[in-house]
Amino acid sequence: MSTRIDQRFADLRKEGRAGLVTFITAGDPDLETSYEILKGLPQAGADIIELGMPFTDPMADGPSIQAAGLRALKAGGSMKNTLSMVTRFRKHDNATPIVLMGYYNPIYIYGVDTFLKDALAAGVDGLIIVDLPPEEDEELCIPALKAGLNFIRLATPTTDDARLPAVLNNTSGFVYYVSITGITGAASASASHITPAIDRIKRHTDLPVAVGFGIKTPENAEDIASVADAAVVGSAIVDRIASSLDAHGKPQDGIYQHVLGFVAELASGVAKAKKTPA
Amino acid sequence: MTTDQPNAFTQGPNDHGHFGIFGGRYVAETLMPLVLDLEKHYKAARDDQEFQSEFAHYLEHYVGRPSPLYFAERLTEHLGGAKIYFKRDELNHTGAHKINNCIGQILLAKRMGKKRIIAETGAGQHGVATATVAARFGLPCVIYMGAVDIERQKPNIFRMKLLGAEVVPVTSGSRTLKDAMNEALRDWVTNVDDTFYIIGTVAGPHPYPELVRDFQSVIGREAKAQMLDREGRLPDTLVACIGGGSNAMGLFHPFLDDQSVHIVGVEAAGKGVETDQHAASLTGGRPGVLHGNRTYLLQNEDGQIAEAHSISAGLDYPGIGPEHSWLHESGRVEYVSATDTEALEAFQLCCQIEGIIPALEPSHALAEVMKRAPNLPKDHLLVMNMCGRGDKDIFTVADALGVRL
Known part of the structure; x- marks a missing residue:
């Protein structure tokens, strides 16, 4: 079954370039502003969008994305509102893949079957659930795959060769390689550091490999895009949202330019990357 | 009581760390190999007479048991x-009672060759117990504690510092125990090579609920x-x-x-x-x-x-x-x-x-x-x-x- 994600990576291969994956938290800093940013991402150069589902206890995230989640929750963010953002987005854009990213509990409480039905109906393409390792595949991964969603797994520097097959089994769409041991927004890894890891993953799978955690500048993105199939940027974009807010947390004029202009810079960084295929 | 009760209530958890539908290992992939490694070492330690004697020794002479x-x-x-x-x-x-578990876990940390101890604490009791065993066994120790809790538990902060621990205030989320646990997990995910996380209660990913229970039993x-x-x-x-x-x-x-x-x-x-x-x-x-x-x-x-x-x-x-x-x-x-x-x-x-x-x-x-x-x-x-x-x-x-x- 071919999905929007498969199609997007096929297109990127044809263009001979890596993709840019951008992350924002749904509802940050408020539902309407967040929707407008989401809507502007493809034109700014995002090839794939990761949309964060806000959660009170994001144990794998650094301060930037923690704060984004709390801003969203404070402004009324919820699973229902996250899904309706996707529904609205799909009325304008039927090509850009959307991957929901977050933690399992809000999905579990929403109800796995209802969630999958509503996510598909909204136009969601894939899921990245940080706290569902392959050991808990029965929970959501298998039902999601059966429903026709991609389930994108994180591979990390601690995922050794013995474990990789277990992680890649039931993974679809792409593999998200976490370039460092740590939380989102922490120190960055360089292309030379991650090349062996990408080589290693590619020995086990034909899926595209996106690399994230710690990519902060267009130069970082260019560097990573020279060896990966896509570069993922989250905290640095979310920081642009945070710095566009006034003292009361309200968005200031120019927020869209500030955020989407940065995404455009990241996109041109990625576009400049000279492919040194792994 | 229901009729489909297990014959033995003492046999849990199963191999996947589940007690019925509860328990499990819902952690980020970075931590998964660590959690599996801990399980392997814990099983070996549990069956090792020498480990059990050492545990019993410290419980008697250091903790003051029975x-x-x-x-x-x-x-x-x-x-x-x-x-x-x-x-x-x-x-x-x-x-x-917190010290019982801390003795068990620090002996496990030592056995696994870990060089650094982290823990979360709410009231500070588990933090004090962890700082105590870290001092006793000569390992550096970082305690995560919610900023709100730090305000209301000042004497325990001083105790932990006297015992040589670094107390890190947690300002994320609601700034209490659950956030301290999030922050300890973030530390662990960052320092995967040398760090042992001493969880203070019968919660967390498998095998923690089991091993903490066993040490407290x-x-x-x-x-x-x-x-x-x-x-x-x-x-x-x-x-x-x-x-x-x-x-x-x-x-x-x-x-x-x-x-x-x-x-x-x-x-x-x-x-x-x-x-x-x-x-x-x-x-x-x-x-x-x-x-x-x-x-x-x-x-x-x-x-x-x-x-x-x-x-x-x-x-x-x-x-x-x-x-x-x-x-x-x-x-x-x-x-x-x-x-x-x-x-x-x-x-x-x-x-x-x-x-x-x-x-x-x-x-x-x-x-x-x-x-x-x-x-x-x-x-x-x-x-x-x-x-x-x-x-x-x-x-x-x-x-x-x-x-x-």
Whole structure:
């Protein structure tokens, strides 16, 4: 079954370039502003969008994305509102893949079957659930795959060769390689550091490999895009949202330019990357 | 009770770390290999006679075990019913049951060649116990503690610092215990090579609920032997307080398959379970996934975790160990709750007629004993886990009673 994600990576291969994956938290800093940013991402150069589902206890995230989640929750963010953002987005854009990213509990409480039905109906393409390792595949991964969603797994520097097959089994769409041991927004890894890891993953799978955690500048993105199939940027974009807010947390004029202009810079960084295929 | 009960309540968890639908390993991939490695080493240690002897050695000579099983004669007379015994874990080194688990885990850390210790703490008791064993075994130690808790537990901050630990204030989220646990997990995910995370209760990803329970089960094993020695038979009722539930699991576990023993866990009802200010996860929560395991959690209809409230900082956690959730649903253990006010009354009674200043945590268990004991016959043997002493709580109690120190 071919999905929007498969199609997007096929297109990127044809263009001979890596993709840019951008992350924002749904509802940050408020539902309407967040929707407008989401809507502007493809034109700014995002090839794939990761949309964060806000959660009170994001144990794998650094301060930037923690704060984004709390801003969203404070402004009324919820699973229902996250899904309706996707529904609205799909009325304008039927090509850009959307991957929901977050933690399992809000999905579990929403109800796995209802969630999958509503996510598909909204136009969601894939899921990245940080706290569902392959050991808990029965929970959501298998039902999601059966429903026709991609389930994108994180591979990390601690995922050794013995474990990789277990992680890649039931993974679809792409593999998200976490370039460092740590939380989102922490120190960055360089292309030379991650090349062996990408080589290693590619020995086990034909899926595209996106690399994230710690990519902060267009130069970082260019560097990573020279060896990966896509570069993922989250905290640095979310920081642009945070710095566009006034003292009361309200968005200031120019927020869209500030955020989407940065995404455009990241996109041109990625576009400049000279492919040194792994 | 339901008919499809397991034959043995002491056999859990299964190979995947599940107690029924509870437990499991809901952690980020970076941590997964570490959790599997810990499980492998723990299994080997558990079966290693040398490890067990070393554990027993430190429990005896450093912690001061066995703790007495004390007949609370005046409380028994006062309540006029069941014969009440206290399992005196408040007499342990550092003043609570927490040290039992910390000794076990630091020996495991040493065995695994880890060079650095981290832990979360709410009231500071687990932080103090962890800092204590880290000092004893010469390992650097970082304790994560919510900024809100730091404000209300200043003496314990100083204790941890005296013991050489670094105390890191956690300013994310609600800035209490659950956020301290998030921050400790973030540290662990960053420092995967050299760091051992000493979790303080029977929660977290498998194998933590199991190994913490096993280390704490010394409480129940001793109590059983002591009761057989004193009374020639098993107790009729066990009572213990529950935040995460490690002291309770430690007392209960060796008795789970003794069907004649009635077992009661007491959650913190704060200002009342009908309010939104309590910490009674089983009474007021529902199953969810947090901190690596599925268990009962206080949360809203969107799956966002709620803040807990209790006068006792040690019970102030929106979750509970997964094995308790399982024992609750299977009906083997009865779970009830006691309010801040009831705990305060029990606290004062215990000071006045037993000459024991209990911690606010076991004061909740004592509140249940006060409700239950008068209606039981005089030959009914009741054991309550006096899991901590109350020196740390005198400021909180003074404040609640309107006394200026």
